[in-house]
Amino acid sequence: MRQVIGITGGIASGKSSISAFLKESGCTVIDADIAAREVVEPGQEAYARIIETFGEEILQEDKTIDRAKLGNIIFTDKEKRLLLNSIVHPAVRKRMIARKDAAFDREEDAVFMDIPLLFESKLTSMVDKTLLIYVDERVQIERLMRRNGYTEAEALARITSQMPLSEKKALADAVIDNNGDLEHTKRQVKETLLGWDVKIKS
Ligand SMILES: Nc1ncnc2c1ncn2[C@@H]1O[C@H](COP(=O)(O)OP(=O)(O)OP(=O)(O)O)[C@@H](O)[C@H]1O
Known part of the structure; x- marks a missing residue:
């Protein structure tokens, strides 16, 4: 099973x-923290949606998301925190499920x-x-x-x-x-x- x-x-x-x-x-061990970092990398769907929602001012020079800046915004604003979660959480779940499916496809128990x-x-x-x-x-x-x-x-x-x-x-x-x-x-x-x-x- x-x-x-x-x-x-x-x-x-x-x-x-x-x-x-x-x-x-x-x-196979799928790390939720790592998945959460990966889904907000440039090119990912959640990355684009975060910029649409929070603006380009949350980007660093190299175009990656400034996690500290974003963290400060959501720390003081519950609505924005929920909004960010509604973007990030489903993306994390999807990624973890894909990894799990891949492992089961490899016949892992x-x-x-x-x-x-x-x-x-x-x-x-x-x-x-x-x-x-x-x-x-x-x-x-x-x-x-x-x-x-x-x-x-x-x-x-x-x-x-x-x-x-x-x-x-x-x-x-x-x-x-x-x-x-x-x-x-x-x-x-x-x-x-x-x-x-x-x-x-x-
Ligand atoms: N049985 C143990 N004996 C001694 N040191 C341990 C033991 N288990 C873990 N440690 C040490 O305790 C610290 C915390 O362990 P670990 O990083 O595995 O915890 P974690 O639950 O993943 O932490 P976090 O969620 O905070 O990242 C590490 O420095 C680790 O080397």
């Missing part, structure tokens, strides 16, 4: 680390989608199963401080601006504990996938 498995979690909970492991094991805001953006209809990468807040703060060079307060501010991982836990089909070392995490992923009848190489 072909399955689409959504990988989610919080900031610095370990989604990318798990995705890298799955890719090394020969799986399962496809993974790394979607940080899987539950918040109600994208669960895109996936058959959800895998939550979980860490305790203490570990999350430490890893975020180390990775991004944040102070503890900066790390905590970013964590608390998101839906609590404890809430996401209740929504997920399986929870992977990433508090320990990566080998321990990988073992849990393999076991969970085995339980779902998904075979991966390593």
